[in-house]
Amino acid sequence: MTESKTMSKKIGYLGPRGTFSEEIALSFYRGVEGCFTPYHSISSVIMAVDSGEVQEGIVPVENSVEGSVNVTLDTLAHEANLYIVKEMVKPIRHNIIVKPGTKHINIICSHAQALAQCRHYLDEHYPAAERIEVESTAAAAYKVASGAKNHAAICSTRSAEVYGLDVIETDIQDNPNNATRFLVLSKQPVSPKGVSSKTSIVCQINGEKAGALYNILGEFAKRNVNLTKIESRPSKGGFGLYVFFFDIEGSLEDEPVAAAVHAVKEQSLWFKNLGSYPINTVE
Template identity: 40%
Template sequence: MTRPTLGYLGPAGTFTEQAVFTQPDLAAMHHVQFGTIVEVLRAAESGEIDYGFAAIENMIEGSVNATIDTLAFDAELLIQREVIINVNLNLLVHPGVGLDDIEHVRSYPVAYAQCRRYLADRLPNAAIEATNSTADAARELADSGRRDTAAIAPSRAAEVYGLEMLAPDIEDHPENQTRFVLVGRDGITTPSGHDKTSILIYQREDAPGSLIGILQEFAARRINLTKLESRPTRKGLGDYCFLVDCEGHIADEVVGDALRNVHMKQGRVKFLGSYPSAYGSEEVQQVNRDGVGEADTWLADLRDRITGP
């Protein structure tokens, strides 16, 4: 049987690849690496690959605009899953290299900017040099054989390129996390009992109270929003739409009712997917699933008692 094809941002050793390998079913797929996130998503929409996998949000840097804008405006894809990993940055070198040997540190600018304290304390005289990605820094170091240079990169890059981790977890913010999404052309995952729904809302008109009107549809049904972000529509200055993540699944009556009312009263809604939420501990997720199951059973029992006139 042919394995499904999964595309993601390359080269080998990126945080994206590290996130892929936390999911056994995704790790078992046939992998294709692309040069940009936009290329990944367009290949998924065209059918060149079965699924795309891309970062969508970072705790420190915020939203990944290339992913959000492509899903919102340029591609018809549905989010199937979200994956969250810790962003741990490591100082990688050739085996046997020590801190005293290092004269150059290379990495992606966002990455070394998140390691300022370590670099100032331990390598104050090293020259900091930019690369196209953290994985590129590791790959170029491995290819060069230089023993006066270190790379800041994820642990996956050390495995891929045969480098040694001289100092692990050198980031300034160890709590940093990145959220990734798996997307496909079709298919909404079945409710898990601990789900999230993502939509894009275009206002029907720019008028006072229009955003309040949208939010009230969720508040009135006690639906918690986990993300609310405005994005320019590309139609004119000051013309914005709203990206909304909410708790629940489109199969849930209360979520479906809220989306129907927003679509009917407030503006056009682009559905981006309902999928299992990765937030919360496994214990919390199980409590939510159990609660939904018990509530469904209770409601079904009441409806079974409905009799005709």
Template identity: 35%
Template sequence: MASKAVAVWGSYVSQLGREDSGSRRSGFALNWNRDIERSCKFGRIGVSGDLAALLATKPVEDENPASPTVELQRLVEQYGNNESKRLHKDVNSLPRPLSVTDLSPSAKNGLNVRVAYQGVPGAYSEAAALKAYPQCEAVPCDQFEAAFKAVELWLVDKAVLPIENSLGGSIHRNYDLLLRHRLHIVGEVQLAVNHCLLGLPGVRKEELKRILSHPQALAQCENTLSKLGVVRESVDDTAGAAQFVAASGLRDTGAVASARAAEIYGLNILEEKIQDDSVNITRFLILAREPIIPRTDRPFKTSIVFTLEEGPGVIFKALAVFALRDINLTKIESRPQRKQPLRVVDDSNTGRARYFDYLFYIDFEASMAEPRAQNALGNLQEFATFLRVLGSYPMDTVL
């Protein structure tokens, strides 16, 4: 059977190992380690002294000058002490070598890290960025794609973007952008979302005729908004809706946004927690230019995308590679291929059948540092026409 090329973390693997033996390292694992090593850079330092200049120093004359031998010994000891102090100073001025724990997404609480998010200040994405990196500089972007490009162009260090919500489902736009851009998932953030109904000071909610917000937020507050009998209008983000209401001064217009947005733009909170379900969680992905080193000392999640040949049982076989190795799947998402959405199959005597050609996105609970994860993907590559690892990263278990 001909070997198929697989795009993995920016490199191509021609053939993966097919053995489940822990003593053998597959091509997948070797390629993984090579990609990680490329992101590490090492330098050398040197410490020098000038003994000749020190020995040329003229000693202070006294009544009992020391012998030349004693004086030379004194000068050598003085040089040694000075050189030792200089070496100690130089070593202390060097950057501390990074440890594995420094490479986690929340290193130094995000100090001096610039993090892009979609929206304006007060957006839930900004709150997610600050949860991931409490001391970061949050950089607003007008669209999701702008946040991706900001990372690629080195304008920011990371991007935090929503990928799914417990009520509204997946954000398909960001699934498409994950494949289009060569960024890596280095972490996730789960954020509890509490929608508030906002209005201008002095306005009662019964006076509102129109409500602005992001389409997902409007959908998550369907019951409350239906009872109010208001007209719903979609905007790019929740905080942007609050900003518009404050700037326009329209007393019959409200917004669905966060309590922080109300504080920033000077609006009143007319009602809190108006979402249909009290448990409303949005999951965000943290994206970076380089992957992080996967570990096994804490729960990890790995995200992949792949395509399959058309045929009976191929999806079953794809999922079986994880079940056989006791790997739990947490997310399965399918998206039609944008450049080649249809596949024509000549499987009948009367005509040619047309099928959608899908990309399959899967999240599973295992680190790429584990042999079982490497072997599962090696097995999947045997019948996948395309396979790419989007990231292997720590799970967020704290709300």
């Protein structure tokens, strides 16, 4: 409504307040005049960038223990036309959070990936508690803050602060190497120059043709172009038909990377460039 507001960048993230995505958003855009908008699901963040409702969106794409966030990959492949402009890796620490005064825990709620990342801990310490999936770790904290006393949430200590809850156990994640990689998405690609960079593509190769994936990998190998990740996802067309996501070391402005990607595109039934962007290691 006010003219001056339209000057600042609009950024979408997986809300509500207190999510890891919000933490990432605040740290990435530190010092930037931004308007931060929470969305209720990962796909709605991505589609808000696609529709121009926000200029950039931040979504989780991969966890070091649980693997890829499928909805992020599937939405980028099949529903949105966006570029990755930045990645950020954030160590994940999960905690058991309750309303002050809680003595007994019957129900534990969190995001599906957080529940999965603490599966062994929960099997051992809370075998009888029902596990309820909600949209985000912060939504779990909100649920506990507004709900019954026998509920607990698995979430960040930041969520506990935001919602005035007690942290009763810390670092309950099954694996100490637990970290999540986030992507910043935009309709405009960036050209990373003078920094270590990565390029992401997604394509459907001819599954009928024996050795089709081998030939695709050959395009990278013969140019000494390294892959940091290969992920297959169902093409949604039936069993045995997959799309492949490749994360490639280097930028499309590097000649060998551009040549390999061009050759892959030529051999694909369907292809999408998800952009070149600076590499990030654990913060």
